[in-house]
Amino acid sequence: MAVGAFPGSAGARWLTVRPWVRTPFRSTSSASFSVHCSPRPPLSTSDSAESLSSPSPPSDCSFFPKRGQTLELVCESLAFKGKGVCKVSDSGFVVLCDRALPGERFLGRVTRRKGSYAEVTKLKTITPHRDLVKAPCAYASYCGGCKTQNLLYEAQLMAKQQQVNDLIIHVGRFSSKDYKQDNIFKPIIPCELQFGYRNKMEFSFGTRSWVPRIVDDANLNLMENGYALGLHAPGSFDKIFHIDSCLLQSEAANKVIAVIQDCWKDPNLGLTPYDVQSHKGFLRHLMLRTGRDKKTGFSEVMVNFITSSYKPKMLEHLVRKISAIPEVVSIMNNVNTSIGNTTIGEEEYTLYGKSTISEVLRGLTFCISANSFFQTNSFQAEVLYKLIEEFCCLKGDQSEIVLDLFCGTGTIGLTLARRVRHVYGYEVVKEAVSDAQQNAALNGIHNATFVQGDLNKIDDKFGSNFPKPDIVISDPNRPGMHLKLIQYLLKLQASRVVYVSCNPATCARDLDYLCHGLPETNIKGCYKLRSVQPVDMFPHTPHIECICVLELC
């Protein structure tokens, strides 16, 4: 295996802006807004996920609400980030509201005008949404993590499915008729584990405890003095709301947080939370990761304290208490002395046990260190990876070359390696590449090469140091693929592309380029979209994962 920079990257002239085509239709529900599909407007400097998923104004709309105005609205569907899409009656003007759910009638106050649409804050529910269920979590009404816990899970799935289909059709410019006939849209795969599925959670310590209070059905913020360990108040970096447990993480991780909450504020310990404004204080974040012991199958937990300095004695009492929990096999300390709020320290120390935990996926063992990227829902990652393998349609005779773009710690490529000739993985994070190599060695895989480099900065020589792949897997993060990479794929013409996406808006845009090309820049598309398979990796949250299969025309 080799690590290196991308070939031909030196001295290359990169695009300084992302020349994405700005697609005019931004809706996630064809029922909600008028649809404009052509002609396409000129190239824009950037296209955020939000702009791709945001509504265009109805062309005949003369209604524009004022900031502070109160509107009576009915939520029709869910859009980007799980925001409810509503139309102002008579005018059809589109309004987005956080935490409004389909069927809900409510009063909302306009907080933001964004030209073509407005955003409102919910003041009062007049009639509740369809498919109302009682949210099991005490923090569900204000925690930014789970926004749809009080929506029946089947309805959550339908809303996600609808968003994917609408984005593929409208942003991706695929005709719904053709694709329905070809049975392109596959039904979303539910996650059997609807709670306790997250294998990684990050909490923060803070000097200002935030307590939400319901007054007249409006969420008002009541600030309290005092230390807190928990999650950030929505939209805030310095206000933390206390939590005793999180239903999305493992039971073992909840035991850890309970033990820490029980003692960290004891004045005798002298522990202080970090203040993001004054930059004073010691405890910054707490990261909990849960893996699985390969032999026993039991949970193993890593506790990672992110502190502003290295003072292990200060943590001794907590370490003693936490290490008594049988599932805890690793206690780490990342030291971040910078004012940046990251959980990745400049230095890392092992305070107890080992420095990594393991997880088993598709029969392979993966070592996870405190800062490694790893799929956050291991249970559903198993389902996702099995589907990816099926969609690759491998011959299984070890003749094929697989290119694994945005490979992270190499998990997808490694799960395919035994059935192919060679896997080439590309990834920007150096540590992830090194983890990928270790994971290959750990599993006795010798036909995988992982290369570190920035896929947003490739040049014409990219691809010259590996054979032409038969199958390309692309699993970018939320912004999707850079146009340079799309141009490379269109030139490469691999017979099959499996596009794994955590953002259906940018995925739809990239599929549009790969299938229909970019006439404005004379780039021709050469792929046919064969299937779109949404997979629910994150119940109760707005996040949507989907796998799209493209075949060379």
Ligand SMILES: C[S@@+](CC[C@H](N)C(=O)[O-])C[C@H]1O[C@@H](n2cnc3c(N)ncnc32)[C@H](O)[C@@H]1O
């Ligand atoms: C959604 S994750 C997928 C990781 C992996 N395929 C998996 O299933 O675990 C996206 C990965 O792309 C990497 N990445 C983001 N931007 C990149 C870039 N410009 N060039 C190369 N890799 C990038 C991230 O570090 C991350 O590991």
